[in-house]
Each structure stands twice: as structure tokens, then as C-alpha cells.
Amino acid sequence: xxxxxxxxxxxxxxxxxxxxxxxxxxxxxxxxxxxxxxxxxxxxxxxxxxxxxxxxxxxxxxxxxxxxxxxxxxxxxxxxxxxxxxxxxxxxxxxx
Ligand SMILES: [Zn+2]
Numbered sequence: 001x002x003x004x005x006x007x008x009x010x011x012x013x014x015x016x017x018x019x020x021x022x023x024x025x026x027x028x029x030x031x032x033x034x035x036x037x038x039x040x041x042x043x044x045x046x047x048x049x050x051x052x053x054x055x056x057x058x059x060x061x062x063x064x065x066x067x068x069x070x071x072x073x074x075x076x077x078x079x080x081x082x083x084x085x086x087x088x089x090x091x092x093x094x095x096x
Contacts, residue, residue, distance in 0.1 A: 028071060035071040038092065040064070054091025066092045 026039035043064045050059045059065050069084030087095075 029068075033070075036068050037071045038066050038068045040066055040089075041086070050086035052088045052091050053085050054087050054095060057088070059086055059088055063088075065089055068092060 026037055029036045029038050041064060043062050046059070046063055046065060047061055049061055050065070051057075052059050052065075065086055066089050067084055067086050
């Protein structure tokens, strides 16, 4: 159910690596279910364990991974932030 056009006035594609560096490790990925903000979490920053929704396995502290949340104007940015989830990098990649 894709109700929204993939053409968004502010959603022009950027060179990915440059964008990632400029935003301090976060990037926006456009998928069939909308735009997701994805941020890389370094080993040093991963101080807690999380449950990965991709494989239902724990992400132990000290494991580099990604945190993603739905960047959806319909829900509101704040709702998206509250729904953010931590993923194994490989699980997030597999979700594409
Ligand atoms: Zn996983």
C-alpha cells in the first residue's frame, strides 16, 4: 500500500557517503514503506543491549549496529523517534 509518491520535494538523492559524514553518521533511506532515518552506532557508543527486530536476537553491548526510525510526517517526527529500533547491521541490510 504505497499511498505516498516517492517524489518528495526535499527528498532528492544525495551522494551517500558524503551525506553520511555530513550528518554525523545518520542517513535517510527511502523504502517502499516510507523514509527511514538510519544511524550507525559505534562499538564505543553501544553501552546497552538491545533486541534486534530482524532476528529476535540480542545485540550485546559493544557491538557496532544501526538504529533506525520511521521518518514519517503522518506520524510526526516525535512518534518516529519513540518507535526507533536497534538492528544488527546485517539484519538491517537484509531488510532492504
Ligand atoms: Zn539481528
